[in-house]
Amino acid sequence: MLVINNVSKKYGKTTALNEISLKLNKGACLGLVGPNGAGKSTLLKIIVHIVQAYEGKIIFTGTSNTDQKRTIGYVPQDICLEENVSAIQNLYFFGRIYQLRGKALQKQAKKVLRYIGLSERQKDKVKTFSGGMKRRLNIGCALMHEPQFIIMDEPTVGIDPQSRHYILDMIKQMKEENRTIIYSSHYIEEVNKICDEVAFIDQGKIIEHDTINSLIEKYAVPAIFFACQNSERLLADLHQLSDHVQPYKNGYKLTTANPMWTMEELLRACREKKLVLKQFELTYPTLEDIFFKLTGTELRA
Numbered sequence: 001m002l003v004i005n006n007v008s009k010k011y012g013k014t015t016a017l018n019e020i021s022l023k024l025n026k027g028a029c030l031g032l033v034g035p036n037g038a039g040k041s042t043l044l045k046i047i048v049h050i051v052q053a054y055e056g057k058i059i060f061t062g063t064s065n066t067d068q069k070r071t072i073g074y075v076p077q078d079i080c081l082e083e084n085v086s087a088i089q090n091l092y093f094f095g096r097i098y099q100l101r102g103k104a105l106q107k108q109a110k111k112v113l114r115y116i117g118l119s120e121r122q123k124d125k126v127k128t129f130s131g132g133m134k135r136r137l138n139i140g141c142a143l144m145h146e147p148q149f150i151i152m153d154e155p156t157v158g159i160d161p162q163s164r165h166y167i168l169d170m171i172k173q174m175k176e177e178n179r180t181i182i183y184s185s186h187y188i189e190e191v192n193k194i195c196d197e198v199a200f201i202d203q204g205k206i207i208e209h210d211t212i213n214s215l216i217e218k219y220a221v222p223a224i225f226f227a228c229q230n231s232e233r234l235l236a237d238l239h240q241l242s243d244h245v246q247p248y249k250n251g252y253k254l255t256t257a258n259p260m261w262t263m264e265e266l267l268r269a270c271r272e273k274k275l276v277l278k279q280f281e282l283t284y285p286t287l288e289d290i291f292f293k294l295t296g297t298e299l300r301a
């Protein structure tokens with residue numbers, strides 16, 4: 001288990017983290033989601049001991065390994081590879097840091113190469129690799145010592161959709177191996193695909209932390225979007241049906257706790273006023289909408 005207790009960090013006058021507390025169970029896959037500058041990288045660097053001057057406590061419990069660093073694999077946001085040597089040489093370098101030698105080192109490097117799908121390119125220099133291949137190798141380097149905790153800082157930034165897919169599949173496999181994962185991203189749809197729980201971070205504070213299902217249940221009030229010609233003629237009816245009516249695209253969006261009844265009433269009002277519907281949809285907020293609702297901040301800003 002990983003316990004983050006009241007962690008704060010300042011860089012000069014900038015507060016990067018403000019009393020962060022989080023608990024993560026063994027085998028959990030947490031998406032750490034926040035916009036640029038929210039404090040994600042700082043928190044991850046504190047967890048992996050790169051940033052050592054901070055307030056609060058980080059506690060790892062239940063690991064059999066006495067050396068905490070050996071239980072953690074860290075994938076930094078910036079690719080950290082030696083470009084002028086081969087993929088396998090990069091893996092050997094990271095394996096040696098963790099005292100792997102000889103046959104054991106070779107065997108582990110081959111295993112990791114299969115895992116990251118680069119066996120065919122193992123002898124090629126990294127400088128000949130695409131951005132996505134470099135990202136995969138960057139992840140492979142963090143896996144050489146078979147860590148229980150895997151901490152990834154935006155590992156899919158700036159890569160092609162195929163490599164992105166590959167990386168997401170790798171993370172799913174890590175989950176099946178019961179590794180504990182923290183995955184930082186501002187691509188919320190990725191987090192939705194692979195994580196079980198999500199922590200929203202904004203301006204150095206954790207705004208929410210829960211399972212994705214619980215968050216959706218808690219905040220996802222359904223909305224009806226509709227568009228028709230002269231839709232402003234329905235405005236009075238709309239305000240009777242919902243307290244939250246807003247112009248949206250070429251029509252209006254209204255939130256409602258009772259969507260079926262609201263839809264029926266809306267259709268009835270359209271028929272009465274002889275208005276022809278162009279679009280009519282029942283929508284549920286995405287995690288991105290929930291983040292915006294809680295923080296007033298766009299994730300992709």
Ligand SMILES: Nc1ncnc2c1ncn2[C@@H]1O[C@H](COP(=O)(O)OP(=O)(O)OP(=O)(O)O)[C@@H](O)[C@H]1O
Nearest residue numbers: 011014015016034035036037038039040041042043
């Ligand atoms: N080494 C540093 N020196 C000074 N300020 C820093 C340093 N590292 C981060 N900060 C500041 O701390 C705050 C949090 O930055 P951090 O990199 O942790 O955010 P982030 O959520 O990872 O953002 P991004 O998605 O852009 O990587 C920002 O205001 C940033 O400018």
